[in-house]
Amino acid sequence: MSIRVDGYACLGSFGRDAPSLLASLRGNGPSGFTPATDLSGLAEFFPPRNLRQCDHFSRLALLGASLALRNAGLAPRDGDAGTVWGVVLASGYGPARPTFDFLDSILEHGEGMASPLAFSLSVHNIPAAILARNLGIIGPCATVCQYESAVASGLLLAGTWLAEGRADRVLFGGVDEHTPVLDAITARLAQERADNKARPCRRRLPLGEGAAFFVLSRADGKDKGSPAPRIEAVSLSASPGQPDGLAPDGLAPGGLAPGGLAPDGELLFASGIVPDGLKRAAKAIDGGRVYGNLPVAQALDCAVALAMLENAGGPEAATPPRRARCLNFARGVRGEVRIAGATS
Amino acid sequence: MIARADPVSISGMGCVTAAGRNLAENLASLDKGLRAPRPPVLFRTEKRYPVFMCGLPASEACAGLPGQDLSGYSRTVRLAVIAVLEALADADMAPESLASLRVGVCLGTSVGTALEFFDYYREDRAGRTPDIEVIHRYLISNPSLALAKLFNLTGPVQTIANACSSGADAIGVAARWIRDGLCDVALCGGTDALAQIIYYGFSSLQLLSPEPCRPFDRKRSGLNLGEGAGIMVLEAEGRRKRAPLGRVRGYGTATDAYHLTAPHPEARGLVKALEQALAQAGAAGRDIAFINAHGTATPTNDAAEAAFFQRCFPGTPFLATKGCTGHTLGAAGAIEAVFTLAHLRRGRLPPSAGFSEIDPVLGLSPVNKAEAIDKTLAMTQSLAFGGNNSILLLEAERAE
Incomplete structure (x- = not known):
């Protein structure tokens, strides 16, 4: 896709x-x-x-x-x-x-x-x-x-x-x-x-x-023919054995530098019922402070990701971000949206 | 334009409605025209509009799922579980075998996502602290999420809230998942229980009939609400050696962009949906043995469908089954898809319960006595609030 x-x-x-x-x-x-x-x-x-x-x-x-x-x-x-x-x-x-x-x-x-x-x-x-x-x-x-x-x-x-x-x-x-x-x-x-x-x-x-x-x-x-950002993949799957409160796949501690940016220029966002400690450990961008408790937070994450990719600079980005992953986990379902910038 | 697509195998079906606890009972009721609407008893109301209620104890749903306690789940979920268990048995799949496959679940619903908090809200509004259990029940009872958890599924999960076309949409979407390889097996369909707020809402819109409904009849005066669930088990063609019951050949969906609660009088969106479904199936209208109409028995719905039949399918038999089941809302499209395939497999149609007198304004009548059919492709259509129109084209493997 x-x-x-x-x-x-x-x-x-x-x-x-x-x-x-x-x-x-x-x-x-x-x-x-x-x-x-x-x-x-x-x-x-x-x-x-x-x-x-x-x-x-x-x-x-x-x-x-x-x-x-x-x-x-x-x-x-x-x-x-x-x-x-x-x-x-x-x-x-x-x-x-x-x-x-x-x-x-x-x-x-x-x-x-x-x-x-x-x-x-x-x-x-x-x-x-x-x-x-x-x-x-x-x-x-x-x-x-x-x-x-x-x-x-x-x-x-x-x-x-x-x-x-x-x-x-x-x-x-x-x-x-x-x-x-x-x-x-x-x-x-x-x-x-x-x-x-x-x-x-x-x-x-x-x-x-x-x-x-x-x-x-x-x-x-x-x-x-004209450059535009792309959604490269959307995945959605149930994980019935994984209750809320545990880290979903892809939210590994310490995977990213401060600001939610991986060495290869990938942004990570996390939303859903993921404990704050896990988000911090993964250094994921968490919009909760601005969105509040919002079920569709992942959509706003995607919009922010597009803006950051468009501006080629995250909050504390050392290298321009080229891709983003917007991860959501809640109620036994994991959803992920992978976005690539127009120039990636 | 949508391209022709591979058919998707239907390997199992199940349904529960007021007309029966399983498909066989439902077909027997349809054949005999049995119907038993009665005053609502699940909630308080000052109205006397009859409803079609499933006479099922909650324990019946638990029986097929050993070790699972369904008491915390909504009635909508419990109805779905009953239909899923029948569909899995029909597909020769044990529930515990699903964990080793990538199984997706796609269900349509109306009540299953509605904020049915009437008692909670009344207490809260009165300044009291209501029991939070109703909220917990709501949060665990999103139909697809609940089935994924109860059956240990690991594939995609989707709950479609397209009002009365939801169940048909869910089958069309799940067929695409199978074609795309997103899952090995898909459980799909629709489920909805009778609910207080929905009853009050339809009453406020003056869409309910005070008598048993009469689809397409001259004296039709509105719909009767019902409840139930219809489920299909879908798989890729040839995944197992077992012959399928039939196939999903085509799916179309389009909105009227016309009115919030009434269909376009010339069925604008329905025609678009038909074009899509036929293109995906690589079929023509003349290939269709019969049409399962939405047939709610409201004056506007039946008139829009009649206009569509006159324009696109003159002479093709159509039938309406809501006279036996009531209007099961988000489940209706799926329940009627199950019926449609069952009629095709049996090679005969039941009469349309509730119809007795042709409406000269509509100028046509649904099937009103048992009728044999010989083609193997049929169509079921669903119209919905918001102007949604969805069509499924189903093909049968004829039963012996």
Whole structure:
């Protein structure tokens, strides 16, 4: 599998582009975690009428996708008539706010007055459908929802669609949103883990929010002549015998120099339910301080990796990075995305 | 354009619905048109819309998995386990043999990823500290992740949440995994249990019928929710000497980009999905023996499908099975794929339960009495919220 990355974007409390995220990771941007994502930029892309019934999750997706398309200099509506676009959306929990809005409508007004709009928006594939409708995409459209492994799983699906010719371009994104209810649940679960001394744990990060989108095409497609970064491999496999708390394959202690850079110029990112001590031992880049506890952190890792490869310099890079590995391990599933820079 | 692809062997099938605890029972119910919708009992509701509920104790799922305690898992997972065990037995594979193979799992679901926290949320909203167990149950019950753990699988794991086309999509995706060599064997399909929030949601959308549903009938008045699971075991052609039950020949999927909860009236996405599926199979519409319709019995769904049949398949028999099972949401596409292959293997179609009177606006009727078929290729289609449309083309190895 080799996938060309024609454009990408990410957004969250750090801002709405990968350089802002990179600056935050380097300690030069907003530090600490706040769940508020500025979505005012949507007005650049869509008339208010199109956004009238969109929930927060779908707005995150719409803005992330629009920024990625702009970064790629592409728009599905303006493409060749014969170009088939697809949409793959990955999420850990799906659109949570509409679910709780729907429950509010029942608890406040009774079952007979439950909000049909809130229910519709809570169905997990609706944000992808809203993307397709607003961007004019009549092609394959899928949502993958499986906590932390959703990103590698969704990328695997995007890659197979491109490889088999089901789509010529795929808009792939990872999205998760903050809600007070899920945040409180996250805190309770973190406290439970902290109370369980037998298992190493992560920091007690608050629930995060963010989105990262990528415009993908076949590496051997019609744009193959121009340089672009590539996703060289996506692997996804269950490791049922390996509980959370142990080091997944590929996260060996001491493998990298400070800054997450291997001698051969490879960046390493780690996300998922991997104990902090293991991440530190491997000297992997850990975006948790900026993203918070975000199921789709691996998507933001990929965006940061692309920005670092593009800028040819990591936070403390001694040699320019040429490749990146974005590793995720959680709930018995290991997902890895290998990225090569445009010049590698 | 999607290229013609190698067929993928189907070596085992299993399903559980309100119409039966296994495929044989389901087929018997379909043949006789048996159906028994009843008021919901799994959750509180002031409504009386009937549902199709599986009459299965949780212990039934545990019986085939010695040493595994399924009590902490959701009903959606337990339904999937029942169907997986039947499919593995049908494929002549012992569950413990899977650990020595690279086995992937790809399941579609709606309820399985939904935040079904109603009681938790009500308590939390009231300022009390709710029992956290419901959250633990949710976190271990993502269907594909749960099956990977319960069956010690080591291949790719994917949970597709494409609403009512999820189960069909999962089979199409898993077939690609086999073609690409990502795994030796794939367990794929869909699973969904009846759930309170989903019931309230469909009720709020006024999509539920107060009576047993009537797909494609003049007096159709909405759908009945159901629950169940359908599973297929896929393998590469020739991996084992054992003859397959049939093959996945083609898969197509496309969105309407039209409306959040209603299909495009001219089935725009469905036509695109058909083009893909036929191209991948290297087949033509005339090769198709029959079509398993989505057939929810809502006015808009059945009208869109009827328009599609009139345009693309005039004269091809089609049937609807939700009159016996209810609408099992994310499981429906997979359950009906299992039914489709079973009908092909038997060489006959059952009547479409619930249909009695042709709708002059639609101008066509589903199969309404048992009918023989002689071709070996059939199509099953699923339409979903969000405008998703997915089609599977399945080919049978005829049973003796």
